[in-house]
Amino acid sequence: MSVRILSADQMRWADMTTTEAGISGFELMDRAGRAVADAVLDYMPDFGRVVIVIGPGNNGGDGFAAARYLRSRRIPVTLVMLVPLDTLGGDTLMHAELAREAGAKLRDASSDRCFAELNRWLLRAVMVVDAMFGTGLTRPLSGRLAKAVAQINQADRPVLSIDIASGLNADSGEVMGDAVKADFTLPVAAYKWGYWMGVGPEFSGRLLPASAIGVEDETLCRAWAAVPDPSVSKGSTVLRSACFIHSDMIGQAWPKRHRLSHKGNFGRVWIFGGSAGFTGAPRLASLGALAAGAGLVSVVCPDDVYPVVASGSLETMVHSQSSGAWMREGDGLIDQADAIVAGPGWGCAQTTLLARLLDVDRPLLLDADALNMIAADAALQSRVSERDSLTVLTPHPGEAARLLSCTVDDIQSDRKKAVLKLCKRYACWVVLKGNETLIASPQGDVMLNPSGSPQLAVAGSGDVLAGMLGRQLAVCYRNDTDVGMMLGAGVGLHGEAGEQNGWYLAGELAGMVAGLRQGIERKHGD
Template sequence: MGITRILTAAQMRKADEITIASGLSAFDLMDRAGRIVANSALKCVPDYSRIVVIAGPGNNGGDGFAAACHLRKYRIPVTVVSLVPVDSLSGELKKHANLAVKAGVKVREATSLGAIGEVERWLSRSSIVIDAIFGTGLCRGLGGLMAEVVAKINACDRPVFSIDIASGICSDSGVILGVAVKADMTLPIAATKWGHWLAEGRDYTGRLLDVADIGISDDAIEASWRETCDCDDEQERCFCVNSASLINDEYLKAAWPPRPRLSHKGYFGHVWVFGGSVGFTGAPQLAGLGAYAAGAGLASIICPDEVWPIIASANLEVMTHPESSSAWQKADAIVAGPGWGLERGELLSRLLDTEKPLVVDADALNMVAANPALQSKLANRTALTVITPHPGEAARLLESDIGTVQDDRKQAVLDLVRRYRCWVVLKGSETLVASPDRDIYLNPFGSPQLAIAGSGDVLAGMIGAQLSRQKGDGATLGELISSTVALHAKAGAREGWYLPGELAKLVSEVRQNLERGDGKEK
């Protein structure tokens, strides 16, 4: 399984340009896209009945014509409904339209609202509708004829197969630009786009098929990231995406290799959780359980003296010390914040001063958000640091609001990196992980079942476990942190209701399956 890249529209255009400049023609790219669309769509057609392609004015429409042509090779009856006059097409679009006609594709035009009844009739005769109206070139809200056609597609009760992205979804933000096709499946061309994942995009994409490889190389994609950065000063001001990819099962395997037979608890690291306060005695315990679930050898809690007896007596597994203890100085990694309250700024400041790998979570983030001195310490910390805000905490850290964070999560995660210069885990549906060098990893796993108080505490402890055993096993930091988010999400997506403490158990089951290498994790 290769890496699945995530691109913006500008990056996709740049990667196309680079590929074309290297000798692969735009005609061939479109032909390859069309062939893969045809083969994928055929898998969804029950018999050799008619396929209707709705083609828009740009290259997405061109992919539609090319697909129609390839479908004819299997003698499938195909109608292309062009939403612009076919005579107005030019370049490779025109060539593919001509080839489609030659191959026996019925080409019809619907270029004004008066034709909407016709469109409805063609749709009713199709076994599957291929949406080739707009791809990454959509730049403004749909209106008039285009909007009416989209409404008819959504009402036609046929499976809808979108080429590249559901028409009407902004490929950079996932928001609906006026109206959008509600696809049953989408075939991403050359790479996934942010719009498949963000905002409403994920719901409108339907099943996201494997990326169609049309010959745009990884090198071209990496160059597109570099060449679409328009910052003046790479060192100081640049906060464009350096790379973006989906977290996949390979990351999980890299992060949890088989346990060495001669290993011991020290090998897997000792995580220390700083947290707990009156009313919030469970949070550090959940983080401790999370640390064990992700594979830590030892987990301990340091909590305020007044809650120490409660936390210490509530569990056997996680060692518990009052704040006066200095045993934590041997920690392999520290998790600060779960249930800690807002009165622990001085201790947090000391932890920021250490060279220990540190996860800053929950109330520790709230203290940072309220205190410029802590902000500066966090931003200038040289040791490995991960912050794990949910959207509310992210808004506080950015002096913004939750709506702004959620409307552009990619930008929010980059803004957090720019400001705090550390690893960022922006939680929520489709959690984003970003490195200080602005490599972004998107977590496609999970379930709204995770929206339960305490599940974030479990995750913080899990990340602590990964940081405490970074000595191990050859996985990169990006793999370690993003696979931890994915493991938590996979465990949380398992059938049935669970309490956050039980989530730790589910995490440990998925993790053990990975370590055994028996591939049974679901």
């Protein structure tokens, strides 16, 4: 299954490259149509008529091809055309003819006189296939085409959209005039950003696995370099690759534990955080690190909150900042750290200590107040971008806006652009949190996390994530594991835990994470 995410132009380039390599447009359409028919057969609620609404481009061609495959399974099919047949392209016309020969009814709804045909057939459908527009939508829908979308949405039938819900911009997830509210979207060959950007998730319904139509993975990967991503601007890192986080990636991060393993094998995470009024944050981060499987977790907190943090932490070692033992030159305890997390609940009066941590040659995750201090201090900003060791920033949209001196709306209106800008500005890994968290490497490799839930919008869930990712970085440091895979798996598991029922406190979220993680580790033994 492909997990690549492409822009509309990149997809067009990949389609074209594939046809130049010898697979005809007709054949690609045919394979897409077969995948659509299979998906319809999987999800149609009952045996009955399938109505396929055909638009002016190749998306409609996929619809005609699907009709033939559905007919071969004796499904009654009506093809309702929103443009005259004789205006369609050659491959599409050939598929239209084959669909007719296979017994599909072709009905014209391309003029005001016969537009009522659309509603007449929609009312007789058990399922509707939206083959109006795919990646070729260039302007807002208007007139009859917009009316057709409204009628499909009003018909209250299950809708499967081919490639993308018609009317949704495949890159930005914006609605162009109006858009079909799909129950299912079947991506053709690869995923498009529009499913997740903007209001895309509200229109895409359930995303099915991308159909393999013969566009090679290598071609999809070359498309990023061949065609610039629309989000790339002067101030941002160039997007080099894009995929979404999937269960295989999550599985790889937690191999089976060796029978003779001990806590020293599973990474030591050091967490710097806590301040008066915010004593829970470093504790939640430490729970996150332990839940993700860290062997040893230490917390360093300001002296005034030391008794509170220490007394609430059974499983972690707690040091006060002034005790000094943890950061002696040469043999200080900090030398034992495999990764450092700084920021949860720390307050903004820790710039001196933060500057010292930036000098420690260990993977460093900067969260919460560490990010706020950096946003307000040009000297710290330079030190972040000049660091040689692995550095990860984990801002939520508010922190991201401070780091880029812009508004939250600027961040949220193009999150992909924002994450690439943060990479460029700070020359490090960035995890831009929120619905559909984005991770980007300094080289421009972007991962999108499709899991998660608004359940996660609760105080402390980000602290749990910071600790979890601290553990992931510790494993990278010890075992030289792929950083993108480890961060992606951490974010993915956090999202999956957030989707579970049975928790509402961030501490309980850590418990959910631990349960899922242990399940993955044990599964590797089966």
